[in-house]
Amino acid sequence: MALGGATRLLEAGLSIVDWRPVTGIMPPITSTQWLQEFSKYQGSPDFKARSLMTLADFKFIFWWEYAHRLIARMLGFFIIVPFLFFWRQGRTISPDGKRVLLLLFLVGMQGGLGWFMVQSGLVQIPRVSHFRLLAHFLWACLILSYLAFWLQQESTKIQHCRGQRIYLHTLSFLCVVQLALGAMVAGSRAGYVFNTFPLMGDSWGPPIFLIYDGWVENLFYNQFNLQFFHRIGGWVLGLLAVLGWRLGFRELTLLIFLQFILGVFTLVLRVPVSLAVLHQVLGAFVFFRIRCLLYSSKLDLDHNLGR
16 A cells, blocks of 8 residues: 555556556566567657656656556465465365455455556546546555454454444544545645645635536545545544544544644645655554454443443
């Protein structure tokens, strides 16, 4: 996830213009191979939109995208191996075999969504669709949620009262919404339009809410609005974090506050790669911890019965 974020921020995601899940594991080695790979990239709209792209420049962005795809392939490999082990032992229908098979499906779909996203940028306007980027990122969050579920199946259950469980469910939902808004902001490059905080320029809200004819376009394409909604989400989660402290979820409170601060600095410093990646990874980790708490909790009936 961190490597994917860095690849996007460095605008390297469109450097490899084809998808070869198996043969693509071998990078160019000889000068001839590099020239062939560079020639394919030169035929893409992304190259034509850049100026003075040299072979050395191409190699820099190529290695970022290659590393991103290589990690994805390695992840698939490390899932296939245990699945083959269960298959040889006839345990594919066992709980562990089913879990590995489902994880293999989720990771395979994530790879397909990644290529589906890249394809949207191999067009006349070389910029990936922020809707496809949203789907790719949310699917990664689904994988995290599933891993949290798997991790907590054999763990000792923690007793939570009904109010705590309602809080965790609410926080989980709002965290997904905020992550989705963050992906939309990143994909539409809305993080660059107003780099002031807490105001957006001279006002608390977007200066121009309606710049398109339709409401749908203004809600999902207007960069001012997308950044504004993401700011609102940050404030809401910050307020909920205060409540979490009172409910005993102090680790979550500190993580959310740290995430809020990282978001502010990422914004005002005009989205530096290191901070932006850290902001993305910490956001995913907060969601992962919330899901772990939910899956490891059980309802404290004695507390709810007033005993």
